[in-house]
Structures are given as C-alpha cells and as structure tokens.
Amino acid sequence: MTELIPMPRSVVASSGEVPLTASSQLYAGTGTEGVGHWLRTVLWQATGLPLREGRELDDTEGDGIGLRLDSELGPEEYRLVSDRSGVLIEGGGAAGVFWGAQTLRQLLDPDAYRRAPLSRDRAWAVPHVTIEDAPRFRWRGLMLDVARHFMPKEGVLRYLDLMAAHKLNVFHFHLTDDQGWRIEIKRYPRLTEVGSWRARTKFGHRASPLWEEKPHGGFYTQDDIREIVAYAAERHIAVVPEIDVPGHSQAAIAAYPELGNTDVIDTKALSVWDNWGISPNVLAPTDNTLRFYEGVFEELLELFPWEFVHVGGDECLKDQWRHSPAAQARIKELGLADEDELQSWFIGHFDKWLSVRGRRLIGWDEILEGGLAQGAAVSSWRGYAGGIAAARAGHDVVMCPEQQVYLDHRQDAGADEPVPIGYVRTLEDVYRFDPVPPELTSEETGHVLGTQANLWTEVMEDHARVDYQAFPRLAAFAEVAWSSLPAPRERDFAEFERRMAAHYRRLDALGVSYRPPGGPLPWQKRPGVLGRPIDGPPPAR
Numbered sequence: 001m002t003e004l005i006p007m008p009r010s011v012v013a014s015s016g017e018v019p020l021t022a023s024s025q026l027y028a029g030t031g032t033e034g035v036g037h038w039l040r041t042v043l044w045q046a047t048g049l050p051l052r053e054g055r056e057l058d059d060t061e062g063d064g065i066g067l068r069l070d071s072e073l074g075p076e077e078y079r080l081v082s083d084r085s086g087v088l089i090e091g092g093g094a095a096g097v098f099w100g101a102q103t104l105r106q107l108l109d110p111d112a113y114r115r116a117p118l119s120r121d122r123a124w125a126v127p128h129v130t131i132e133d134a135p136r137f138r139w140r141g142l143m144l145d146v147a148r149h150f151m152p153k154e155g156v157l158r159y160l161d162l163m164a165a166h167k168l169n170v171f172h173f174h175l176t177d178d179q180g181w182r183i184e185i186k187r188y189p190r191l192t193e194v195g196s197w198r199a200r201t202k203f204g205h206r207a208s209p210l211w212e213e214k215p216h217g218g219f220y221t222q223d224d225i226r227e228i229v230a231y232a233a234e235r236h237i238a239v240v241p242e243i244d245v246p247g248h249s250q251a252a253i254a255a256y257p258e259l260g261n262t263d264v265i266d267t268k269a270l271s272v273w274d275n276w277g278i279s280p281n282v283l284a285p286t287d288n289t290l291r292f293y294e295g296v297f298e299e300l301l302e303l304f305p306w307e308f309v310h311v312g313g314d315e316c317l318k319d320q321w322r323h324s325p326a327a328q329a330r331i332k333e334l335g336l337a338d339e340d341e342l343q344s345w346f347i348g349h350f351d352k353w354l355s356v357r358g359r360r361l362i363g364w365d366e367i368l369e370g371g372l373a374q375g376a377a378v379s380s381w382r383g384y385a386g387g388i389a390a391a392r393a394g395h396d397v398v399m400c401p402e403q404q405v406y407l408d409h410r411q412d413a414g415a416d417e418p419v420p421i422g423y424v425r426t427l428e429d430v431y432r433f434d435p436v437p438p439e440l441t442s443e444e445t446g447h448v449l450g451t452q453a454n455l456w457t458e459v460m461e462d463h464a465r466v467d468y469q470a471f472p473r474l475a476a477f478a479e480v481a482w483s484s485l486p487a488p489r490e491r492d493f494a495e496f497e498r499r500m501a502a503h504y505r506r507l508d509a510l511g512v513s514y515r516p517p518g519g520p521l522p523w524q525k526r527p528g529v530l531g532r533p534i535d536g537p538p539p540a541r
Contacts, residue, residue, distance in 0.1 A: 003502035004106050006167055006479035008133035017125040018082050019063050020049055027054030029068035032097045034234060036067055039101045047124050048117040060086040065104070067097050076169075077134035080104060082126045095236040096134075099167050103131060110505035113165075137435070139398050139450025140481035141170035141240075142474070144466075147177035147251075148276070149457040150196075150218035151466070157231050158463070162470075162510065164235040166478035171232055172310060172379075172452060174242045175220075178250035178273040178281075182219045183241070187295050188256065192219045195255040198272040204419050204459060206276040208530035212461075217272075225303045238306040240362070243296060246283040246346050247316030253281055259289050261320040261327065276458045278315045285321065285330050285342055290349055297353070307360050308377065313347050314364035337370075344370030351376050362398070365390070379452070381406075384437045384541045391440055391447040399435035400452040403538035405477060407469050408456045410533060411515055418468065418526035419459040423538035431476040431496055432488040437541075453477045459531065464513040468524055471514035475503055 002013055020043075028036025040051045051065070060066040065087045073079065073092030078100035081088045089104060091097035105112050107126050142163055144151065151159075160171060175182045181195030197217030203210035220228070232239050250273045253260040260267035261284045273279050283289050300309065318339040321327040331342050344367070351361040351373035362377040365386025372378070377396040380387030387397040402422075403409075409422035435451035453474060460466045476496065485491055507514050513524070 002107070002127065002129065003499040004103060004131075005475050005496075005499055005503050006482035007485075007496075007499070008103065008131045009484065010130075010132040012130045014083075014128045014130075016084070016128040018087050018128070020047070020051075020065075020124040020126065021063055022049060023063065024049060024051055025054035025059045025064040026051040027057050027060050027064065027066045027068075029057070029066070031069045031094055032067040032091075035094055035098045035101055038098070038234060039065070039067070039104070042105065043112065046112045046114045046117060048120050049124065057088075060088075062086055065089070067101070069093065069097070074134055078103075078131075079133075080129070080131040082107070082129050084128075087126050095169070098164075098236050099133070099135075100131075102165060102167060103133065105165075106506070110502065110509045113506050113509035135167065135169075135482045136484050137448075137450030137481055139170050139452065140168045140478070141172055141398065141400075141450065141452030142168055143172035143174055143242075143400070143452055143454040145174040145177070145455060145457045146182050147174055147180045149201075149461055150180060150182060150216070151457075151463065152218065153220060153224050153228065155463045155466075156228055159466075160228070160232050160235055160237055162474075162512065163237055165506075165510070166475060167482050168474075168478055169236060170238050170240060170450075170452065172240045172242060172454075173228075174244075174310075176242070176244050176251065176312075177248045178279040179276075180217060180272060181251040181255065183225060183243075183300075184219060184221045185296050185299050186222070187299065188292070190255040191252060191296075193255070195251040195272060198251075198274045200274050201461075202275050202458075203461075204526075204529040205421065205532040207532070210529060211274075222299070222303060229304060238308075239304055240306060240308045240310050241300055241304045242310035242312055243293070243300065244312030244314075245293060245350070246285070246289075246343060247314065248279070248312055249283050250279040250281045253283070256292065259283055259292060261324045263326050264320045264324045278317055280317045280319055282316055282318070282320055283346075284324070285327055285346055293350070294353060297350070301357060301359065307358075308362045309354055309359050310379070311347060311350055311361055311363045311367075313343070313367040314381070316343055316366065318343070340370035342370070343367075344373065347376070348373040377449070381454070383539060387448070388437050388440065388444075391444040394447065396447050396449050398449050398452050399437075400454055402454075404433045405430065405451070405453040406456065407453050407473055407477075408459065410531070411469075411473065412519065413533075414519060416520050416525050417531075417533075418465070418520060418524060419529050420531035420533040421459060422532070423534050423536070425473070425538070427473055427476050427500075428493050430473045431480065431493055432491055433477070433480055434485075434488050435480070451477075451481050459529075464524075467513035468515050468520070471507060471512050472500060472504070472517075475500065475507075 075093040089100035257267035410420040
C-alpha cells in the first residue's frame with residue numbers, strides 16, 4: 001500500500017516486506033514514548049497484535065518497529081525505512097516520528113484503521129520501502145465551527161484523529177458566535193446558562209422557510225476543553241481557540257445585555273440568534289466590555305497553551321456604533337477618524353493585552369481595516385488580498401481564501417448536492433489550490449505561516465453532514481498543505497485520484513461519511529432544503 005496521502009517527498013520501494021506477528025516488538029527511544037504508546041494502541045486495536053515493548057532497538061530486528069530521534073532532521077521531518085532489519089522511523093522531533101507513524105499506518109491495509117480486528121488469523125506486513133518526508137508549511141489547519149451547530153466532545157476528538165491521519169497540525173476551534181457560546185467561563189456562568197442554547201434553528205440557508213422547532217445547543221466544560229487540548233497534543237496538533245469580538249457576539253449580549261449598545265437598542269430583549277447571516281448586534285466599545293472580555297481571555301489562556309489566540313474581528317456591522325452616542329464619544333475621545341478605526345482600537349487593545357502575557361493575536365482579515373494591530377497575525381479569508389497586504393507589512397499570515405478552501409461550499413453543480421452553498425469547489429479545485437500568492441517576494445513569502453481549510457456549519461446539522469462537506473476535499477487540502485507540489489496547473493490530478501481510490505477504503509474503515517466520487521448517496525441528499533448556490537466560476541484571487 002504505497003498509495004500515500006499526503007504524498008511524501010521521496011518514496012523508494014523495493015521487493016520484500018516486514019511481517020508483523022505476535023512476536024513482533026515495538027521499541028520507542030527516548031523522546032518518542034508517547035508516539036510509541038499511540039502506535040501500539042491503534043495497531044493492537046486493528047490487528048490484535050500485542051507489539052510488546054522492546055527494551056532496545058535490536059529487539060525489533062527482522063519483524064519489529066523502532067522509533068527514535070535524529071537531531072539532523074527537522075522537527076516535523078521523518079525518515080521511514082522498512083527492510084530486512086525491520087521498520088525504523090526516525091524524526092527530528094516527536095512530531096516527525098508521529099507523522100512517520102501515520103505513514104506506516106497507511107502502508108498497511110486500510111483495515112489498519114479499524115477499531116477491532118476483522119480476523120485474528122490474517123497476516124500483516126509492511127512493504128520494503130524508504131521514505132523521506134517533511135512538511136511544506138508549519139501551519140496546516142482546519143477550522144471547525146461548533147457555534148452554529150454544536151458538535152459534542154466525542155465528535156471533536158474524532159476530528160482530531162482525522163486531522164492527524166492527514167498530517168494536519170492546527171485545530172482552529174470556533175467557539176462563539178451569534179448563534180451560540182460553547183465554552184464554560186466560570187466567572188460568567190450566564191454565557192453558557194443562556195448563551196449556549198437557542199430556541200429553534202433555521203433549516204437550510206437563511207432564505208429557507210424551514211425551521212427546526214426545538215432548542216439546540218450545548219457547551220464544553222473546562223475539563224472537556226482540557227481533555228480536547230491534551231488529546232490534540234498527543235497527536236501533535238495545536239489548538240487555537242476563537243472568541244469572536246466585536247461582531248458575531250449576540251449570544252454573549254443575550255447572556256449579559258450590558259455588553260451591547262444599550263443606548264441604541266433594548267439589549268435585554270435579545271435572545272441567542274436563531275437565524276444565519278450577520279447580526280447587527282455587536283459589542284459596545286466600553287471599558288466594561290473590555291474588562292469583561294479580559295476576564296474571558298484570562299480563563300482561556302489557562303486552558304489553551306499554544307501561542308495564538310483568535311479574536312475573530314470579521315463582519316462587524318457598525319450601524320449601531322454610528323448611532324450610539326457612547327460609541328461616537330469614544331471615537332472623539334480617542335481621536336479616531338471613524339468606526340473602522342474604532343474596531344482597530346478594540347482589536348489593538350487585545351493585541352497588547354495578549355502580548356504582555358506572551359501570546360499572539362490572530363484575526364480574520366477585517367482587522368486590517370483602520371490599521372493593523374501591531375504584532376497581530378491575519379487569517380486571510382476574503383481572497384488573497386488581505387494576506388498579501390499583511391505579508392507586505394511584515395505580519396504573519398494564514399491563507400484560507402473563501403473561494404478556494406471553504407469546505408461548506410458545494411462540491412458539484414448537480415441538483416442533488418445537499419443544501420448547496422456558494423461556488424462549486426470540486427476535489428480537483430482544492431487540489432490545485434496554492435496558498436502562496438506568486439506576487440510575494442521571497443522575504444514576504446516567509447510571513448506565510450501556512451494554510452487552513454474552514455468548515456462553517458450553518459447547514460451541517462450533524463457529524464455526517466460535516467463529513468460530507470469535508471471529505472474527500474480535506475484529503476486534497478492536506479496534500480496541498482504538506483507536500484511540495486508543482487505549480488497548480490502542472491499537478492497530476494489523475495495520479496492523486498489513483499491514490500484516492502485506496503484512501504476511500506481508509507475513510508470507509510474510519511467511518512467517514514464522505515461524498516462518493518459519483519455523487520451523494522440517497523440519505524446524503526436534502527431535497528427541498530434551500531441553499532444559496534452561486535453560478536459561474538469563482539473569483540481567482
């Protein structure tokens with residue numbers, strides 16, 4: 001099974017194989033013990049082989065697996081050699097060894113992805129091969145929106161496993177929005193008592209006449225979050241939490257009305273929003289709001305150890321600020337030109353607040369408007385322009401342009417696509433995406449941290465719908481993020497499809513409800529549910 005996804009840098013196959021048997025051992029050298037525990041567990045579940053712990057590398061001679069560090073390799077770089085001596089995976093760091101272990105799993109039969117052996121009598125073997133590999137980008141991300149439709153903890157853990165299987169290493173956790181607040185904040189209990197539930201849910205696009213007339217909601221306790229972060233860390237995935245400010249905040253305002261523009265509307269009458277789109281109800285630019293969210297972020301920093309914290313900053317409608325005497329007074333007090341600069345001041349406050357605490361702010365590319373906060377990084381979603389502007393200004397960028405890698409957009413123009421949203425983005429379209437704009441200089445390109453695919457869940461009511469939108473396109477995206485591919489037009493999509501034929505069997509073993517190449521299965525369709533398809537080719541940039 002050398003149909004590997006993502007494609008490694010170098011694969012040299014030879015005749016022969018390493019048998020894995022009841023007597024095979026697994027040796028994990030210093031610094032690789034966690035990878036060894038993970039690999040032994042998943043292979044025992046799938047094969048029934050005990051893979052007893054080897055005390056030294058020689059214990060794996062002929063029919064075992066060895067793991068060790070090699071300081072001459074990069075932190076995520078690995079080398080896998082399977083020959084007469086057995087299987088040896090070396091990495092520059094534990095992450096590199098882990099990615100090598102993921103490749104080893106792919107070298108086995110797709111049934112290596114099952115949670116119990118189909119037969120105790122079958123033979124398992126690793127083909128003789130030498131693989132050298134390293135990622136193109138440091139940031140290979142997936143954003144999951146759990147605010148529009150809540151995904152229970154087990155579903156999140158499952159997606160972390162799916163990310164790891166595709167060598168994705170950044171989980172962007174979109175935890176708050178107008179339609180729900182999904183994380184426990186102990187000093188502000190109403191955020192989950194009130195903000196995590198809405199009375200009903202629009203079924204389909206916001207223009208749809210259909211409603212699901214029952215409450216929807218849920219949230220993660222702080223212990224749930226600790227478990228998710230620890231589970232991700234075991235798989236060498238960093239978790240970036242997103243708390244959206246100052247827009248997309250109606251759920252928070254419904255819980256604590258004083259956070260809204262009380263001099264414009266009766267914020268006490270607001271509830272968690274039950275529709276899709278962009279709510280006009282945004283945070284008031286007051287000291288009280290700043291102190292409140294500082295309290296939120298204080299608890300957040302205790303739960304999420306990685307350097308980046310996402311603050312949203314997108315789609316903040318400013319009509320209430322224009323009509324608010326308090327907001328206008330704040331603009332005058334600060335000597336700002338307009339509401340765009342007021343948002344820049346708001347974001348800049350938290351950029352400084354996070355920097356003092358050793359963290360880095362990242363936000364959607366609207367934070368460029370009114371002046372980019374010093375030290376901030378940008379998630380460039382409205383095409384490439386925001387990322388180009390930020391990189392040229394010396395700011396780090398994650399490229400996630402909507403028309404290229406928003407996986408909530410439809411995969412085909414056919415009438416059977418469930419709740420079709422946006423332009424058509426096929427598997428091939430995603431495979432030909434390149435995160436680095438060609439107009440950047442080599443120095444500016446250095447500010448492109450990587451790339452990210454985004455899953456917004458307005459029309460994904462359960463994990464099967466999320467699976468359908470994510471796969472198989474997430475596999476193509478993973479190859480774009482990891483592998484050093486030719487220019488988009490020169491990529492061999494037919495060869496990728498050949499490898500996908502084997503990968504679909506892995507996804508089957510993992511229980512992924514992907515979109516089949518021939519179109520949706522009968523139970524994957526949503527006849528009569530209104531979407532928002534856009535005809536024609538999407539903007540190229």
